[in-house]
Amino acid sequence: MTTNGAGAAGRDAEKIWSALDGLRIEVPSWGFANTGTRFGKFVQGGAATTIEEKFSDASQVNALTGASPSIALHVLWDLPGGVKDVPAIQALEKQYGVRAGSINPNLFQDLDYKFGSIANPSSEVRGRALAHLLDCVEIGRELGSHDVSIWIADGSNYPGTQSVRRRIEWMEEVLGATHAALGPEQRMLVEYKPFEPAFYHTDIADWGMALELARRAGPKAKVLVDTGHHYQGTNIEQIVAWLLHLGALGGFHFNDRKYADDDLTLGSIDPYQVFRIFHEIVSAKAEERAGIAFMIDQSHNLKGKMEAMVQTLVTAQELYAKASLIDQERLAELQQACKLVEAEECFRSAFWQDVRPVVREWRVARGLPGEPLKALAESGYVEKVTRERASKNASGVSSYA
Ligand code: AFD
Ligand code: MN
Ligand code: MN
Numbered sequence: 001m002t003t004n005g006a007g008a009a010g011r012d013a014e015k016i017w018s019a020l021d022g023l024r025i026e027v028p029s030w031g032f033a034n035t036g037t038r039f040g041k042f043v044q045g046g047a048a049t050t051i052e053e054k055f056s057d058a059s060q061v062n063a064l065t066g067a068s069p070s071i072a073l074h075v076l077w078d079l080p081g082g083v084k085d086v087p088a089i090q091a092l093e094k095q096y097g098v099r100a101g102s103i104n105p106n107l108f109q110d111l112d113y114k115f116g117s118i119a120n121p122s123s124e125v126r127g128r129a130l131a132h133l134l135d136c137v138e139i140g141r142e143l144g145s146h147d148v149s150i151w152i153a154d155g156s157n158y159p160g161t162q163s164v165r166r167r168i169e170w171m172e173e174v175l176g177a178t179h180a181a182l183g184p185e186q187r188m189l190v191e192y193k194p195f196e197p198a199f200y201h202t203d204i205a206d207w208g209m210a211l212e213l214a215r216r217a218g219p220k221a222k223v224l225v226d227t228g229h230h231y232q233g234t235n236i237e238q239i240v241a242w243l244l245h246l247g248a249l250g251g252f253h254f255n256d257r258k259y260a261d262d263d264l265t266l267g268s269i270d271p272y273q274v275f276r277i278f279h280e281i282v283s284a285k286a287e288e289r290a291g292i293a294f295m296i297d298q299s300h301n302l303k304g305k306m307e308a309m310v311q312t313l314v315t316a317q318e319l320y321a322k323a324s325l326i327d328q329e330r331l332a333e334l335q336q337a338c339k340l341v342e343a344e345e346c347f348r349s350a351f352w353q354d355v356r357p358v359v360r361e362w363r364v365a366r367g368l369p370g371e372p373l374k375a376l377a378e379s380g381y382v383e384k385v386t387r388e389r390a391s392k393n394a395s396g397v398s399s400y401a
Contacts, residue, residue, distance in 0.1 A: 018324075023317060024070070025316055028295065055095070065368065086142045089143060100145050119152070187220045188214075188217065188222075191253065251295055255296065282328075322353060327346055
């Protein structure tokens, strides 16, 4: 079927083609590297072990999907030398045709951060966290990347051991100073997460806290919604609608979860939730949608790194294509008239549509493989990098040292 097919089918194809032409999702450098559970790493022979290998993998994913031209960087892991490593990153951008994307500070691995980073009672430790954030702002400015995407693992394990309110003040101070250092094109994204194992309180636990901290930091601070960072049953698309309404939605970290922050591949557990989130995006005004960063934040323990990343992008494209089919005008009329079942059927009939044939047509028309996962398997890329990297990835399980 081509886009000039008559009638509804043709119109649907046009909606899908234009939706996919505009869909860009950033891949995480850490999604290509060996990660694991709290108890150990299940090392994969083909996993990336250097920033160059991560760029190579990201480039391959983009060549297969046409949807991921940028890679999120984790500063300590990808730029261990800080801003001095920027020229090396720029060389990799040119070599692999993938842009450096969001800059992710690391405020959770340093031993100093045992009692918190930006919310630590020690002004010295908070100063060290701020210095790292300012380094990240400088790296972002040098690389021409827009977003410094901040996630902190701060909190306490037992009631009475910390002052929640003093920690709020300390976070406001550090985030305000970070915001003041942002360049004209830069933003800071404040990510929330309800808990870490053993936590009694998490300093940025929900969208309200992140929103208020972003608001007090300044106009270039927005909220980052990580889809895995919500309690069971949370209506995430309602949070997205509120943040869009407030002009405070900076972007997403996409993944899926069954129980908690599982970092599973997008849509593997609840594709209908992703569709409902995408509905809030596609039904927003163009100016509200502009600048919302779509990013993947997944670490694949059992699936192959490359297959999981390609599968995630393919799933995102298909669910976004489905959401683009919703007849927004008709839906608004039915909602206004409270014609409940008709409204629901108008909404979810788009979800039931099998968009894969049209998405495949779009891929071929854009010079992409019609079946990206199949093309990955046939390319021999995973086998090739596994051979090249095997020596660096001792197979089996290595415990976190
Ligand atoms: C972990 C955190 C959070 C953060 C990501 C990258 O839960 O989602 O965005 O690491 O730092 O997944
Ligand atoms: Mn995240
Ligand atoms: Mn997470």
